[in-house]
Structure formats: C-alpha cells, structure tokens
Amino acid sequence: MTDNPVQRRPGGRTARNREKVLRATAELLLREGYEALTIARVAAAAQVADTTVYRHWPSKAHLVLDALSEMARSENPFPDTGTLEGDLRALLRQIVALLERPEVQRVVRTVVSLSGDDAEVSRAKDVFWEERFSGAADLVQRAIARGELPVGTDPYELIEDLSSLAYFRLLVTGRPLDDRVVERSLALVLNRQVSVPGPGGVSSAGIDT
Known part of the structure; x- marks a missing residue:
C-alpha cells in the first residue's frame, strides 16, 4: 500500500x-x-x-485538505470537560464559532464540492473526515467509562448527529447558527443516546423498546 x-x-x-x-x-x-x-x-x-x-x-486538493486538517486540530480540538454533555456542548460551540466565519464557510462549501470522480481526491477527502472525527473515539470511550453512553456507541455517528444541524443550516437553509442550534442539537443527541436499545431490546434508560 x-x-x-x-x-x-x-x-x-x-x-x-x-x-x-x-x-x-x-x-x-x-x-x-x-x-x-x-x-x-x-x-x-x-x-x-x-x-x-x-x-x-x-x-491542490490534497494540499488544501491537509491544511484544513491541521487547522481543525488547532482550532477545534476535542474537549475533555469531565462530562458527556459538557464535552458535546463545548465541541459544538467550537464548530459553530468556526462555521460563523465567512472565510470558513467558503472553504467548507469548497471541500464539499470537490469532485468525487477523482479517486485520489476522494481518498484525500475520506482521510480528512476520518482525521477530523478520530478524536471522537476518546470522547466516547470516556463517556462509556462514566456510564453516560452504552457500550458500542459509534463515535462517528455521535458526532454526525451532533453537528448535522449546523452543517445543514450552513449548506442548505442558510438559517442562523446561534445558541439555539447548539442546545437543540445537544438535546437531540442526548435524547437519542438515552433511547438507544441495549442488549435484550432494552434502552439505556431501562425502558422496553
């Protein structure tokens, strides 16, 4: 390879x-x-x-994606506040603060639009997103150890759920990226995790599903 x-x-x-x-x-x-x-x-x-x-x-695509990975690591690190809710709130606030910057908005739209027909560009995009979400694994494992998340929680899906509304507003509707986005997204993610079925068809909250 x-x-x-x-x-x-x-x-x-x-x-x-x-x-x-x-x-x-x-x-x-x-x-x-x-x-x-x-x-x-x-x-x-x-x-x-x-x-x-x-x-x-x-x-150029490889160079840009690598530069964006470095910028994300320095400006949007995965936090460690001691609680799942605190970590997710801090992370999403960082994401929203970045997405509010016009120059970052322009770059995000560019990354999304890079051609998927070029295999090398597609791979570079995959690596960019893999690196961007890789820190979520530690965040999720800490939450599992504290009993805040069920064993087997997918870190990638958790961060997708957390950030999807902010990116949807940026790329699709153009609605404001405000504190309500943060709190609504956080509530949706936390409620979803509580209701995720565990072994035997019982949710992590102990409710039959």
Missing part, C-alpha cells in the same frame, strides 16, 4: 517546511478562496520550491 500524502508526519527540516507550507495554504485559502489558490503561490508564500510542495502533495 502506498503512503498517503495527507497522512505523513515527517521530522526535521522536512517537518518545518511542511508546517510553513500548510500555514501558507491555510492563510491563502481563508483570505482568497480555493479557486485563487495555486501551488506556485503557496510555495512562494512559504518560501520553498514548487517541487518541495509537489513532493508531499500531488494536487
């Missing part, structure tokens, strides 16, 4: 160049948008050769 460019984490000078390239990519992307971004402009802004960029990212 070939090494996926968006998953590499090199060290030394290569790591420093990688950091500069991703920072330059994020800045250009948020300021000017996807269409205006080019490998040559990124290389110039990062003060590296074009070949340095292409050595690690075979296309």
